[in-house]
Amino acid sequence: MNEHLLMLGRFVRSPRTVGAVAPSSRALAAEMVRGLDLSGRTTVVELGPGTGVVTRAIAATLGPEAHALAIDVEPAFVASIAARYPRIEAVCASAADLSSLLRARGTFPADHIISGLPFASLPGEVTTSILDAIGASLRPGGTFTTFQYLNGYPTPLAGTFRQAMTARMGSGPARRVVWRNIPPAFVLRWRHQ
Numbered sequence: 001m002n003e004h005l006l007m008l009g010r011f012v013r014s015p016r017t018v019g020a021v022a023p024s025s026r027a028l029a030a031e032m033v034r035g036l037d038l039s040g041r042t043t044v045v046e047l048g049p050g051t052g053v054v055t056r057a058i059a060a061t062l063g064p065e066a067h068a069l070a071i072d073v074e075p076a077f078v079a080s081i082a083a084r085y086p087r088i089e090a091v092c093a094s095a096a097d098l099s100s101l102l103r104a105r106g107t108f109p110a111d112h113i114i115s116g117l118p119f120a121s122l123p124g125e126v127t128t129s130i131l132d133a134i135g136a137s138l139r140p141g142g143t144f145t146t147f148q149y150l151n152g153y154p155t156p157l158a159g160t161f162r163q164a165m166t167a168r169m170g171s172g173p174a175r176r177v178v179w180r181n182i183p184p185a186f187v188l189r190w191r192h193q
């Protein structure tokens with residue numbers, strides 16, 4: 001309940017940045033990390049962790065040698081994640097700064113990038129700079145995972161986003177549906193060619 005109140009409160013203050021009134025479901029979070037190998041010396045990045053429902057799923061499968069970075073612009077979310085998930089490095093920054101954040105830690109390029117960013121409501125130029133940063137920060141063979149709600153999936157904006165991501169990744173995404181979320185969502189995963 002605390003997580004729901006925190007998300008709702010931040011949404012009221014910054015609706016376009018937070019982009020959702022409630023956290024994703026555990027079912028959606030589980031699907032976001034399903035199939036990712038986070039053992040070994042893996043670097044996994046979460047963009048826009050919010051209240052941390054996907055962070056929890058990442059932490060549950062993170063191997064002892066893996067490095068996990070969670071990046072959010074909202075200080076209250078970052079503080080909450082830092083307090084609850086000591087194995088995850090929580091950073092208050094923009095996702096557009098991804099490359100320099102990874103280089104500063106010696107973990108560039110990343111193996112997996114997982115995003116809960118509200119691309120549908122972010123300004124277009126912010127989305128473009130974040131997509132550029134993702135494309136530049138993922139190793140060949142690495143994955144980028146995000147979700148789009150079923151009701152927004154057919155819209156031109158959502159289609160333009162998928163095309164822009166595909167252009168940077170070199171091939172289209174795999175798609176899986178998660179019904180147990182409000183609203184239901186497609187989880188999309190690209191593999192960087």
Ligand SMILES: C[S@@+](CC[C@H](N)C(=O)[O-])C[C@H]1O[C@@H](n2cnc3c(N)ncnc32)[C@H](O)[C@@H]1O
Nearest residue numbers: 017020023024048049050072073074094095116
């Ligand atoms: C819809 S919430 C997603 C929360 C969580 N991943 C989930 O699925 O419940 C979007 C998050 O993206 C963050 N965010 C928005 N713009 C950002 C940016 N440029 N860089 C990093 N985080 C950003 C917001 O602060 C918010 O925590």
